[in-house]
Amino acid sequence: MVGDARVAPPGGERGPWLPRAPRGGAVAAAAVRAMAVAAVELLVPRACVACGAAMGALDRGVACGTCWSRLPLLPKPWCARCGHPVAREEQACPVCAQLDPSCSGARSVCWVPHRQSSPLLAALKYQGWWRIADAMADRMARTGRSLVEELDAPCFVPVPLAPARLRERGFNQSERLASALASRLGGKVLDDVLVRVRATVSQTQLTPAERRANVQHAFDVPARRSAAIRGTPIVLVDDVLTTGATLNACATALVRGGASDIRYWTFGRARSDADRP
């Protein structure tokens, strides 16, 4: 359904092109709206939100099968701890050294930025297509299940957005991914145990050192929520692992709040300096 998977625009759940319901006659009004929805669907073919191609009969969700099939998956073998591609499994991994000591494992699905994965993430983060998180979580569950398989009831903690960003976007993309993972794997989402206590600027243009400084002390666990995480393995969920600065800052706050075993789970992962030719 057109617009169905997108965050509801302000002023109406289906956007501005639908007629307002006339006064009285609720049934008639519903029929008018249903006809209008059907007309819009006839006039506007469903297109992939990432590449713009018409969706095939077998395509589900909001992105086409071709986009998903061309994802630049992280090639194996992976580092046993952080899931980063390495030449040999026993090789010392350059990425592990960047992760907080409390991080017992990390997994991601594919490289970013990349011409195939970046448009899918942009659809989630910047274009309001939050339902694409379901298809991303399917792939995360396939490649990263080892992160949670020994846990009875994983606790998924999404990386929180700043309140202003949350108001502007209408949803937290990490929370959408965490909820989709919990619905597939069991466990629960704890979206109030980690809060942003300081505004940060966008990380995209910053150097690794600037990223660390930008997010240092930006997160905290409210004292009243410490009991919920004490001694509990925590699965931190974010859309992308770049330098690890944000996830590490979250892990530091969770450890301060009483957690001791943190795992990082993301859809995308940036190449490290060692990966570049």
Ligand SMILES: [Zn+2]
């Ligand atoms: Zn596509």
Ligand SMILES: [Zn+2]
């Ligand atoms: Zn590693």
